[in-house]
Amino acid sequence: xxxxxxxxxxxxxxxxxxxxxxxxxxxxxxxxxxxxxxxxxxxxxxxxxxxxxxxxxxxxxxxxxxxxxxxxxxxxxxxxxxxxxxxxxxxxxxxxxxxxxxxxxxxxxxxxxxxxxxxxxxxxxxxxxxxxxx
Numbered sequence: 456x457x458x459x460x461x462x463x464x465x466x467x468x469x470x471x472x473x474x475x476x477x478x479x480x481x482x483x484x485x486x487x488x489x490x491x492x493x494x495x496x497x498x499x500x501x502x503x504x505x506x507x508x509x510x511x512x513x514x515x516x517x518x519x520x521x522x523x524x525x526x527x528x529x530x531x532x533x534x535x536x537x538x539x540x541x542x543x544x545x546x547x548x549x550x551x552x553x554x555x556x557x558x559x560x561x562x563x564x565x566x567x568x569x570x571x572x573x574x575x576x577x578x579x580x581x582x583x584x585x586x587x588x589x
Contacts, residue, residue, distance in 0.1 A: 467537050470498065472491075472494070485533070504552060509555075511525075515542075515555045516560045517544050517555065519542075519544070519548040519549055519550035529541065539551055
């Protein structure tokens with residue numbers, strides 16, 4: 456076990472893995488953990504902020520990048536004194552776990568912010584057949 460999931464400082468304690476520099480879209484270099492394949496499921500379960508935790512083979516959508524990804528390709532960085540769970544596209548667009556949505560949100564166009572919503576003009580409420588994220 457790497458670290459208990461219910462620990463109050465799980466985000467603020469460095470993980471026991473080596474790191475490498477990662478240049479991000481804002482020209483900032485952060486530390487990216489090099490997590491071995493056999494530890495990826497445990498790290499995901501520890502840092503994922505909700506339930507259910509997605510499976511490593513699940514496909515999700517990165518809201519910032521406007522693309523889908525396989526969960527096992529996630530990244531974890533150490534920056535500003537904490538661990539950040541991020542999509543594989545983090546260096547180019549900055550998407551962290553809060554930007555992960557079900558793959559159904561991908562409309563195929565890759566345009567950030569376009570969701571398959573229909574609005575009821577009378578009610579003013581958005582309606583969709585896509586389940587809410589997690």
